[in-house]
Amino acid sequence: MSAAPPKVLLYHPMLARFEPALAAEGWGVAKAWDLDDGDRAAVRAMAHAGDIPLPREFLQSLPNLGLIACVGAGYDGVDVAWCRARGIEVTNAAGLNADDVADQAIGLMIAGWRGIVAGDRAIREGLWRENHRNPASSSLTGRRFGVVGLGAIGEASAHRARAFGLEVAWWGPRPKPAPWPRRESLLDLAAWSDILLVASRANADNRGLISREVIEAVGPDGMIVNVARGSLIDEDALIAALKAGDLGHAGLDVFAEEPTPAQRWADVPNVVLTPHIGSTTHETVPRLVARTIENLRLFFSGRPVAHPVPAET
Structure with a gap:
């Protein structure tokens, strides 16, 4: 047998x-x-x-x-x-999956920064009138794109950001050869960045890496995009900062709890959400x-x- x-x-x-x-x-x-x-x-x-x-x-x-x-x-x-x-x-x-996840990162960035999702919603809700348009958004050209974690996804995203005319810098815990400068610290990168992309590999040591202090360093005119892991961001602090206007925008494909509860985001402004689909092609x-x-x-x-x-x- x-x-x-x-x-x-x-x-x-x-x-x-x-x-x-x-x-x-x-x-x-x-x-x-x-x-x-x-x-x-x-x-x-x-x-x-x-x-x-x-x-x-x-x-x-x-x-x-x-x-x-x-x-x-x-x-x-x-x-x-x-x-x-x-x-x-x-x-x-x-x-x-690096290219697909990088595409998702750039898509979240553009959708949030230029108000694409909000504009779609305004049309569907009948808010577009002859005498009214959504508030003007800011140009991306010349903005600063900071990458947290320059692995395959971070590097692919950085190349895409350069094609859109953004200036690129990065930070990771270990130096490595790269065509873009490495900032001295995560907090330094956050303060430098208009858009901060979280692309770092998650582990037990970097839970909550994007802390309240880092979020506030990005600031009321900045944006945080996360396509890595929800555990990397202090999600409560992120939500509080968006509601208070201490962070301008966010784009998230990953969450602290997945599936993330719909009610958690019901009244959170200026955030574009996708259900962890970066590599699902x-x-x-x-x-x-x-x-x-x-x-x-x-x-x-x-x-x-x-x-x-x-x-x-």
Whole structure:
């Protein structure tokens, strides 16, 4: 009798759509939200949305787990050091979504800065009259575009910003070669910037990185755009600053809690919101799935995975 195929665990319902691709490889599929205790020993690998926290107690209940394959670039929900100390490798799909997420960042910037969403709403609500138009917005040309975290997404966004005539600078915790200057500190970058883009990788050490002080440094004429992780911003402080006029605009594709409650934003002015769709395109999603399948194939064949996440430094 042939051995049963190894099982790949889908940890979150948002990954259920990947089940046919896994089954096509001949692997069994288990679902964390409907997991039979008898299947736990059969689970050898996991497909995971990397921003969702993985409790250690749950991982310890899977005695033969050897790989956590994060479908996207992020893996902030995974304690990589803890996993590797227990023989569980962690992979991701870094770089594959950078262009699409950068497009989302620039789209949020333009939509918020030029009042595009507000203008759309005004027309739909019948507020456009012959003797009335929305207040004038400011030109983007010549504005200062600060990037927090110059990884693949930050760099792709910076190139796009330059094409729109913006001046670019950046800050990250470690210097690196770049065609744009690195400011001395995050606070210095925030004070310099008209638009501050948050593109940093999230981890346990930078939760709330964009603090009240940073938000106020961007100021009443400035804008904050976040396409990284909601945990990077003090969201309560951001909302308070928008309501008080201490921050001019915001554009958010990620939130502290996802899905974010609609009522949380009902009376927040000058903010453009999208539901974490930066990398969700017809072109990028298949590439992310293919990268995940590649790492699973290598793992199940006993070979080194191709895309392990970097060791923490």
